[in-house]
Amino acid sequence: MSSLTDLNEKIAKCDACRLCKQRKRAVPGEGREDAEIMFIGEAPGWHEDQQGRPFVGPAGQFLDELLQSIGLKRGEVYIANVVKCRPPSNRDPLPDEIGACRKWLDRQIELIKPKMIVTLGRYSMARFFPGATISKIHGTARNSEGVTYFAMYHPAAALHQGSLRGVIMEDMLKIPSFLTQAEAAAEEPSPQKAKKAEKMEKVEKVEQTEPKQLSMF
Numbered sequence: 001m002s003s004l005t006d007l008n009e010k011i012a013k014c015d016a017c018r019l020c021k022q023r024k025r026a027v028p029g030e031g032r033e034d035a036e037i038m039f040i041g042e043a044p045g046w047h048e049d050q051q052g053r054p055f056v057g058p059a060g061q062f063l064d065e066l067l068q069s070i071g072l073k074r075g076e077v078y079i080a081n082v083v084k085c086r087p088p089s090n091r092d093p094l095p096d097e098i099g100a101c102r103k104w105l106d107r108q109i110e111l112i113k114p115k116m117i118v119t120l121g122r123y124s125m126a127r128f129f130p131g132a133t134i135s136k137i138h139g140t141a142r143n144s145e146g147v148t149y150f151a152m153y154h155p156a157a158a159l160h161q162g163s164l165r166g167v168i169m170e171d172m173l174k175i176p177s178f179l180t181q182a183e184a185a186a187e188e189p190s191p192q193k194a195k196k197a198e199k200m201e202k203v204e205k206v207e208q209t210e211p212k213q214l215s216m217f
Ligand code: SF4
Pocket: 011, 014, 015, 016, 017, 018, 019, 020, 026, 083, 084, 085, 097, 100, 101, 104
């Protein structure tokens, strides 16, 4: 059993917050275990709760379209949410619920090691862009410790406010170029690696010169 499957089984049995009481199924997430891009939404809705899968309702259909627009399929990325169980009546997740569920998302990121994390909506954005406002930072990225974070509106926003559909589609089209940059950044030696390589080079030089000096005596 893979570590991610094992993790998903633990999430399915989790009772760390009140959301476990009314869920039909927990929705851990799905996709490639070694995905380069991870999409993180807010919380499961009714359809997701029924099926135990993320983004399977109308917002999920739009996400599929968005993925298609950049030549990706759902199975090539990883899709998850900030909280893994449906809040009653699709209300917003509460801070203590987000806090209780944080360990699961942290572990998923640790196992998948994505090069790029795309936040979908306010709650996911708040985790990776603290203090930011979605209307100001959507479509922009930041890099931290080798991971590129990219903020987008939640696909469901387009269902409530049709004018956002075009904005979301435009933002999605920026992902391939940010991913290429993220891949290039991941291949660049980090300052620590460069320092280590420099040190090794010096040691090698000393080793090469020492026998010559010794032969003079
Ligand atoms: S929302 Fe998260 S913390 Fe709360 S019960 Fe579900 S899996 Fe556990």
